[in-house]
Amino acid sequence: xxxxxxQAHATTGTYxxxxxxxxxxxxxxxxxxxxxxxxxxxxPVLLVLSLVKFVLVVLFYMHLxxxxxxxxxxxxxxxxxxxGVMIGLLFLFFGAVRxxxxx
Amino acid sequence: MAYNTDTHxxxxxxxxxxxxxxxxxxxxxxxxxxSECLLFGSLISTYxxxxxxxxxxxxxxxxxxxxxxxxxxxxxxxxxLAMVLALAAVQRGDLKQAKIWLFTTAFLGLVFLGGQVxxxxxxxxxxxxxxxxxxxxxxxxxxxxxxxxxxxxxIWLLTLWVQALRGKLGSEQAMTVExxxxxxxxxxxxxxxxxxxxYLIQ
Numbered sequence: 195x196x197x198x199x200x201q202a203h204a205t206t207g208t209y210x211x212x213x214x215x216x217x218x219x220x221x222x223x224x225x226x227x228x229x230x231x232x233x234x235x236x237x238p239v240l241l242v243l244s245l246v247k248f249v250l251v252v253l254f255y256m257h258l259x260x261x262x263x264x265x266x267x268x269x270x271x272x273x274x275x276x277x278g279v280m281i282g283l284l285f286l287f288f289g290a291v292r293x294x295x296x297x
Numbered sequence: 298m299a300y301n302t303d304t305h306x307x308x309x310x311x312x313x314x315x316x317x318x319x320x321x322x323x324x325x326x327x328x329x330x331x332s333e334c335l336l337f338g339s340l341i342s343t344y345x346x347x348x349x350x351x352x353x354x355x356x357x358x359x360x361x362x363x364x365x366x367x368x369x370x371x372x373x374x375x376x377x378l379a380m381v382l383a384l385a386a387v388q389r390g391d392l393k394q395a396k397i398w399l400f401t402t403a404f405l406g407l408v409f410l411g412g413q414v415x416x417x418x419x420x421x422x423x424x425x426x427x428x429x430x431x432x433x434x435x436x437x438x439x440x441x442x443x444x445x446x447x448x449x450x451x452i453w454l455l456t457l458w459v460q461a462l463r464g465k466l467g468s469e470q471a472m473t474v475e476x477x478x479x480x481x482x483x484x485x486x487x488x489x490x491x492x493x494x495x496y497l498i499q
Contacts, residue, residue, distance in 0.1 A: 203385070228363075243493075244489055247486075264327075276338025283346060284345060
């Protein structure tokens with residue numbers, strides 16, 4: 195592969211910075227887990243932090259930020275479908291439980 | 298867009314171009330990753346649906362070890378860093394660095410797998426098996442499937458490393474390494490989700 199293609203990917207410095215951010219977010223996640231004050235907002239905070247890590251890896255390490263949009267479509271289409279199915283199943287299941295228990 | 302043009306040129310040179318100007322191998326692999334999203338989506342959904350429905354223990358808070366799993370997460374994140382550095386080295390044609398980073402990635406993958414084996418055996422001794430309760434069934438199937446993917450990734454990386462040792466991993470093989478990297482990073486992002494949904498949100 196030519197240098198032009200390589201330059202279109204992130205630089206080594208960017209890879210190192212992304213790694214540092216990922217480690218920091220992981221430390222924050224674990225810290226938040228142990229701090230009782232965060233318990234009421236634990237789930238949304240952890241979901242947001244996890245999403246940020248997910249997006250950083252996909253955009254920079256999987257090079258989706260620099261690559262063809264076709265790849266982004268091939269990835270995000272099934273991903274959104276999977277998330278939709280997950281949310282739908284959770285609503286269906288817990289909705290059915292609520293109907294049975296009358297709560 | 299320079300990258301797309303260049304990718305197209307490389308793809309044409311290797312006889313792998315599609316009419317859309319992208320490498321067919323990479324396009325097929327992204328489609329495969331999309332299908333893997335659905336596989337892991339269904340397994341994670343099953344875990345979440347049965348969460349808290351176990352009638353007998355051990356329950357998640359009895360067995361899950363957050364500090365240990367945090368280390369495994371750190372390990373896998375560092376393996377992703379090693380993987381991108383390996384790809385950059387192959388693209389530069391730097392075989393020495395490529396060998397180092399490919400081996401590092403595979404080694405970190407092996408460390409993760411070792412941790413998972415230890416965790417599974419520890420859970421088993423704590424009384425949690427595949428058929429003990431709903432937590433055990435859904436946990437082992439989800440994390441076991443992920444572990445199987447890591448195993449495949451490690452074998453794949455080691456084959457590339459052996460290729461590099463034999464001096465057969467030049468810059469013309471960069472797409473092969475990039476596709477391996479895509480697989481490895483996907484395994485990493487799946488773990489990012491599992492770590493949060495299974496371990497931290499109990």
